[in-house]
Amino acid sequence: MTVSDDQGRAGSPVLTELPEDVSVETEEGRRLAEALQDSRRHARKLLEVRNLSTQFYTSDGVVHAVDEVSFELDYGETLGLVGESGCGKSVTALSLTRLVPNPPGKIVAGEIILDGINILKLSNEEMRRLRGKKIGFIFQDPMTSLNPTLTIGFQIAESARVHLDLSRKAAEDRAVELLSKVGIPRARDRMKDYPHQFSGGMRQRVMIAIALACDPMLLLADEPTTALDVTIQAQILELIKSLSSEFGTAVILITHDLGIAAGMCNRINVMYAGRIVETGPVDDIFERPRMPYAWGLLESLPRLDEERHNRLRTIEGLPPDLINPGAECRFSPRCRYARDVCREHEPELSEREGEGHKARCFGTEPGGWIQ
Amino acid sequence: MTNGVTQRQAGAGDGQNLVEVENLKVHFPITAGIFQREIGRVRAVDDISFEIRKGETFGLVGESGCGKSTTGRAVIRLRNPTDGTVKFDGQDLITLNRNELRSMRRRMQIIFQDPYSSLNPRMTVGSIISEPIETHNLVPSKGRNDRVKELLQLVGLNPNYTNRYPHEFSGGQRQRIGVARALAVEPEFIVCDEPISALDVSIQAQVLNLLIELREQFGLTYLFIAHDLSVVRHISDRVGVMYLGKLVEVGPPSRIYETPAHPYTRALLSAVPIPDPKAERRRKRVILTGDVPSPANPPSGCRFHTRCWLYERLGRPENCRTDDPELRVVGGDHRAACHYAEEALKSDVGIAVVVAGAPAPELNATAAAMAAREASDREDSGRTSGGPSSPPRQPEAAEPTEPEPTRSSGEQ
Numbered sequence: 001m002t003v004s005d006d007q008g009r010a011g012s013p014v015l016t017e018l019p020e021d022v023s024v025e026t027e028e029g030r031r032l033a034e035a036l037q038d039s040r041r042h043a044r045k046l047l048e049v050r051n052l053s054t055q056f057y058t059s060d061g062v063v064h065a066v067d068e069v070s071f072e073l074d075y076g077e078t079l080g081l082v083g084e085s086g087c088g089k090s091v092t093a094l095s096l097t098r099l100v101p102n103p104p105g106k107i108v109a110g111e112i113i114l115d116g117i118n119i120l121k122l123s124n125e126e127m128r129r130l131r132g133k134k135i136g137f138i139f140q141d142p143m144t145s146l147n148p149t150l151t152i153g154f155q156i157a158e159s160a161r162v163h164l165d166l167s168r169k170a171a172e173d174r175a176v177e178l179l180s181k182v183g184i185p186r187a188r189d190r191m192k193d194y195p196h197q198f199s200g201g202m203r204q205r206v207m208i209a210i211a212l213a214c215d216p217m218l219l220l221a222d223e224p225t226t227a228l229d230v231t232i233q234a235q236i237l238e239l240i241k242s243l244s245s246e247f248g249t250a251v252i253l254i255t256h257d258l259g260i261a262a263g264m265c266n267r268i269n270v271m272y273a274g275r276i277v278e279t280g281p282v283d284d285i286f287e288r289p290r291m292p293y294a295w296g297l298l299e300s301l302p303r304l305d306e307e308r309h310n311r312l313r314t315i316e317g318l319p320p321d322l323i324n325p326g327a328e329c330r331f332s333p334r335c336r337y338a339r340d341v342c343r344e345h346e347p348e349l350s351e352r353e354g355e356g357h358k359a360r361c362f363g364t365e366p367g368g369w370i371q
Numbered sequence: 372m373t374n375g376v377t378q379r380q381a382g383a384g385d386g387q388n389l390v391e392v393e394n395l396k397v398h399f400p401i402t403a404g405i406f407q408r409e410i411g412r413v414r415a416v417d418d419i420s421f422e423i424r425k426g427e428t429f430g431l432v433g434e435s436g437c438g439k440s441t442t443g444r445a446v447i448r449l450r451n452p453t454d455g456t457v458k459f460d461g462q463d464l465i466t467l468n469r470n471e472l473r474s475m476r477r478r479m480q481i482i483f484q485d486p487y488s489s490l491n492p493r494m495t496v497g498s499i500i501s502e503p504i505e506t507h508n509l510v511p512s513k514g515r516n517d518r519v520k521e522l523l524q525l526v527g528l529n530p531n532y533t534n535r536y537p538h539e540f541s542g543g544q545r546q547r548i549g550v551a552r553a554l555a556v557e558p559e560f561i562v563c564d565e566p567i568s569a570l571d572v573s574i575q576a577q578v579l580n581l582l583i584e585l586r587e588q589f590g591l592t593y594l595f596i597a598h599d600l601s602v603v604r605h606i607s608d609r610v611g612v613m614y615l616g617k618l619v620e621v622g623p624p625s626r627i628y629e630t631p632a633h634p635y636t637r638a639l640l641s642a643v644p645i646p647d648p649k650a651e652r653r654r655k656r657v658i659l660t661g662d663v664p665s666p667a668n669p670p671s672g673c674r675f676h677t678r679c680w681l682y683e684r685l686g687r688p689e690n691c692r693t694d695d696p697e698l699r700v701v702g703g704d705h706r707a708a709c710h711y712a713e714e715a716l717k718s719d720v721g722i723a724v725v726v727a728g729a730p731a732p733e734l735n736a737t738a739a740a741m742a743a744r745e746a747s748d749r750e751d752s753g754r755t756s757g758g759p760s761s762p763p764r765q766p767e768a769a770e771p772t773e774p775e776p777t778r779s780s781g782e783q
């Protein structure tokens with residue numbers, strides 16, 4: 001926990017060498033050193049997603065829920081997937097774990113390379129072994145993602161037993177350690193409790209313990225705090241932040257709340273209608289959004305840190321139907337800057353000012369009409 | 372569409388109270404055994420008093436289970452209070468009989484949170500909206516269809532949609548239908564119970580704007596219930612903060628958000644994420660430990676003392692544990708229920724509004740108090756995480772508070 005507290009999340013997202021105050025003798029130091037070695041050895045990204053398309057076959061037609069999405073993730077980095085409901089952010093996450101319900105859903109194209117392995121090529125059995133071990137998940141609803149008939153101790157230890165091949169006793173010890181790590185008092189006593197004996201915030205802590213049980217490289221958090229109150233939300237976000245930096249875990253945080261994304265992430269992907277429409281470092285996205293949808297979202301929020309206005313700016317209309325997306329810019333029907341070219345072609349995700357900052361908009365391309 | 376009040380006065384009403392709530396209590400019995408013997412009570416709302424002035428929007432915020440929705444329902448007597456009085460335009464709602472209550476209800480309406488379950492899926496939009504008109508016999512039957520169309524237009528829906536069913540509409544559109552239904556009886560007062568929290572961000576702003584337009588057009592008075600502090604600040608003329616069945620602070624948004632006098636309000640504000648990465652890194656957070664206690668068995672004294680950072684910082688004063696603080700005036704139109712409101716006012720915890728040149732003292736004090744708390748916290752509560760700025764950092768003072776934010780306005 002000490003490793004990155006003083007440098008902040010966004011300041012230096014990826015460790016390049018072991019900080020001086022961390023000794024390799026400690027467990028924490030050992031983990032960090034390993035993670036570092038890994039990333040040096042590979043000299044590659046933890047995750048590369050290329051042209052991922054996931055579709056759902058419904059009675060109304062084929063829904064293009066995720067449409068040729070590409071992005072990368074570094075070791076130890078926190079990436080935000082931001083967008084409104086139906087934009088494809090959760091389906092992207094499900095695709096990364098190959099948990100898209102099939103039928104009706106199917107990953108139809110693309111590559112997902114996690115730590116050098118294309119997981120779309122793995123057999124179901126290989127995938128099952130990788131899930132949980134390399135990728136941990138936290139879902140939105142801690143009420144339904146825990147099994148109500150099993151003790152939480154069993155549920156945490158199960159994952160450690162299966163993936164790390166620990167004995168029953170060792171797995172139990174590991175579970176106790178994790179439970180106290182996620183801030184549950186009297187951890188050993190509470191191992192025997194059932195999920196209904198925990199409050200919403202506590203259940204989400206248990207979920208985090210399960211997700212981290214095998215020390216995964218990647219943590220997928222899908223709206224982890226949406227069901228929680230704001231003060232509990234702050235606790236959980238803080239916990240995810242400190243544990244991910246302690247374990248050197250990369251995080252993909254899926255959220256509709258731009259405030260959470262601003263506080264947690266190093267980089268942001270803004271999604272709209274199955275596409276990534278803007279991507280870049282968090283400061284660039286919030287200060288210089290280069291896609292009208294992204295700044296429209298920012299403008300439509302009432303904010304605590306600004307003077308009160310009487311009227312909020314809105315994005316008129318509704319997101320498009322993903323059954324027949326058409327060849328135009330998908331935001332153009334709602335965009336107040338749209339011109340004919342936007343209605344005829346869809347722009348590519350192209351470079352903007354700032355490292356790694358890209359946007360999908362003709363208007364903000366060099367020489368475009370939106371400055 | 373005519374209303375008694377024609378033009379909404381800027382800011383607040385003319386000082387007359389439309390709704391007066393005094394010592395309102397709503398308790399729910401907990402029963403057990405075959406005789407349904409009462410073994411305890413959930414004190415959902417426990418002795419609160421406030422007033423809503425004519426033409427103003429009173430915002431009620433708090434976390435889930437704090438009693439804000441129950442209060443909203445008791446105010447229009449959808450829920451019978453256990454004790455206390457609720458007066459609407461000077462008349463005590465509790466004493467009214469069925470018929471009197473029904474005619475009174477024409478003047479007050481409610482908009483619900485969930486646009487999916489609050490509309491009958493088997494009724495057309497036309498019949499949903501015209502039902503209250505029929506009930507109160509407001510428009511002769513041949514004019515009803517026109518009236519429904521007028522209402523649909525008013526809330527920004529296509530007037531030709533009268534024969535459609537709720538499932539044919541999106542969430543935002545359904546909420547507009549709910550608003551049209553509420554407006555159908557030309558009410559003076561509308562309880563908006565989390566009207567936008569089920570909607571997507573871009574749609575939230577649309578519905579919020581609609582509510583503000585209608586308020587101005589018809590001089591409506593709102594009780595606006597929400598858990599989102601930024602939304603409540605945006606729409607309200609006065610704000611009440613609830614915690615565990617109690618009203619802990621009441622005042623105009625300028626006071627509540629800029630100089631909050633209750634430690635809970637400050638903690639709440641500090642927990643709200645701000646969509647500005649730089650401000651987020653700079654902020655000081657108080658992270659409340661543990662969960663909200665059960666309203667069936669609330670803590671003695673001040674109900675917030677079990678999670679209060681100020682209580683820890685002041686060395687756990689005894690009266691916080693023994694005396695329930697009164698809601699008292701802390702300046703102007705601003706009241707707070709804290710024995711140490713003056714101390715809370717002095718701190719800078721939880722101020723989210725970026726004010727140029729805002730002071731940044733006391734950080735070390737906060738961190739120390741939190742550390743002390745952490746050390747002594749062995750009870751059944753969660754763990755304190757120090758907050759992003761918890762290692763005492765000096766640059767706070769050196770870092771100029773630049774006028775934030777510099778979002779591109781888009782135009783040109």
